[in-house]
Amino acid sequence: MHEWALAESVVLTAEKFAKEQGFSEIKKITIKLGDLQQIDKNIFRFAIKEMFGTQRLLLKNAKIKFQSEKAFLKCRKCGNAWTFARNVKKLKASNLEAIHFVPEAAHAYMHCPRCNSADFEIVQGRGVWLDSITGK
Amino acid sequence: MDPRINVITKRMEHVEKIIVVSGGKGGIGKSTFSAVLALNLSQSGYRVGLMDLDFWGPSAHIMLGARKNFPKEHKGIVPPSVNGVKLMSIVYYTKDKTLALRKSGFDHAVVELFAVTQWGPLDYLIIDMPPGIGDAVLDVIRCLGKAKFCIIMTSSKVVMEIVKKTVQMLKQLKIPILGIVRNMKGEKLSFTKKEKIFDTRFLGDIHFDRNLERAIGYPQRLLRTDFAKSVGKISHHF
Numbered sequence: 165m166h167e168w169a170l171a172e173s174v175v176l177t178a179e180k181f182a183k184e185q186g187f188s189e190i191k192k193i194t195i196k197l198g199d200l201q202q203i204d205k206n207i208f209r210f211a212i213k214e215m216f217g218t219q220r221l222l223l224k225n226a227k228i229k230f231q232s233e234k235a236f237l238k239c240r241k242c243g244n245a246w247t248f249a250r251n252v253k254k255l256k257a258s259n260l261e262a263i264h265f266v267p268e269a270a271h272a273y274m275h276c277p278r279c280n281s282a283d284f285e286i287v288q289g290r291g292v293w294l295d296s297i298t299g300k
Numbered sequence: 301m302d303p304r305i306n307v308i309t310k311r312m313e314h315v316e317k318i319i320v321v322s323g324g325k326g327g328i329g330k331s332t333f334s335a336v337l338a339l340n341l342s343q344s345g346y347r348v349g350l351m352d353l354d355f356w357g358p359s360a361h362i363m364l365g366a367r368k369n370f371p372k373e374h375k376g377i378v379p380p381s382v383n384g385v386k387l388m389s390i391v392y393y394t395k396d397k398t399l400a401l402r403k404s405g406f407d408h409a410v411v412e413l414f415a416v417t418q419w420g421p422l423d424y425l426i427i428d429m430p431p432g433i434g435d436a437v438l439d440v441i442r443c444l445g446k447a448k449f450c451i452i453m454t455s456s457k458v459v460m461e462i463v464k465k466t467v468q469m470l471k472q473l474k475i476p477i478l479g480i481v482r483n484m485k486g487e488k489l490s491f492t493k494k495e496k497i498f499d500t501r502f503l504g505d506i507h508f509d510r511n512l513e514r515a516i517g518y519p520q521r522l523l524r525t526d527f528a529k530s531v532g533k534i535s536h537h538f
Contacts, residue, residue, distance in 0.1 A: 168514070169376030169416040200412055238403075262363035262393035265377065267356075268409040269390075272397035281334045282400035290408065 166265060167203055170292050171211035175223065178297050182222050185297030190226040194296040200235035200248050202264045235289030239276035246277055248289065257269030267291050304415035308443050311414060314421040318447040319478065319538060324466035325459050326431040329483040330452050332512070334428035335363035336531045339519050342384035346423040349379065352389040354430040355399055355406055361391050365517040376418040383519040388417050414440055424538070433466070438473065448476040450503070454484045467498045479503035481534055503537050506530040
């Protein structure tokens with residue numbers, strides 16, 4: 165349940181934002197999930213809902229919406245861009261697990277499919293991103 | 301927005317003291333000092349964690365003799381206890397592979413590890429810094445609130461110049477400094493005993509120890525070295 169720690173970060177951030185905005189209630193939270201981190205949506209949703217609990221009045225009725233985001237990687241040497249999804253089958257389960265815990269571990273296990281360089285950037289789709297919070 | 305920053309303070313709720321071991325220069329003994337300090341405090345009965353932030357050259361696991369240790373998952377990542385020290389390192393996830401990380405990737409990985417690591421109650425968290433300190437890492441360290449820097453230097457003119465700048469920067473940013481340790485002091489060097497270096501508290505000297513290398517990876521042997529005895533004396537300041 166590594167997702168639990170990230171869920172907690174979402175809940176705390178949403179509460180902080182709502183207080184700053186003067187919201188008395190949060191209606192909806194939209195979370196982008198980059199596929200590089202391979203977050204289990206069901207576990208993540210469960211963890212967030214569990215944390216809402218009765219003590220978190222601001223979030224009690226909030227809806228959670230997930231948006232999947234494809235991970236795009238771009239080689240800094242040759243400029244080639246590719247998706248994580250395209251390379252995922254070449255990775256061992258243990259390597260995928262490492263990337264799940266720390267997405268930057270991708271730099272240890274992935275290379276540019278064109279020039280084989282390990283010097284690439286994660287352009288988008290790294291992990292958990294709090295996209296929007298609506299409230300009143 | 302990135303939600304991870306907001307949870308870091310919570311992760312440190314039950315950590316009493318945070319000591320950031322830095323120096324701004326590679327090869328001056330930051331990692332050895334960090335590992336031996338962690339072992340020393342643990343042997344004195346304190347609950348100690350060690351975070352190795354040198355992602356390009358992680359070595360805390362080698363110092364402590366970690367073999368098949370791996371973190372457990374429980375509401376985050378629970379670092380394993382290695383010879384009495386809770387150790388978190390990127391090496392669990394990169395194994396023996398080189399990590400071709402640029403600065404932005406480094407910053408992300410640091411934030412991630414701080415956000416998901418569940419240390420539990422600790423008397424001391426020692427953070428072994430990589431050479432050089434970037435803005436994002438400073439932001440995280442400031443967000444830890446109670447972090448204080450311990451600066452390692454040697455008698456080299458080059459190191460001293462860099463340490464001077466590191467101290468100036470930390471002071472400008474109003475980040476607390478515990479003091480400066482002078483490592484690898486040669487027998488023939490005759491510095492007068494100082495109370496302060498760069499207007500910062502001088503914590504003590506560690507003489508060059510020829511037996512240290514053979515003890516690396518063997519915590520009990522490490523603790524018997526002259527190096528460890530000097531670290532033990534310095535640790536009374538913490």
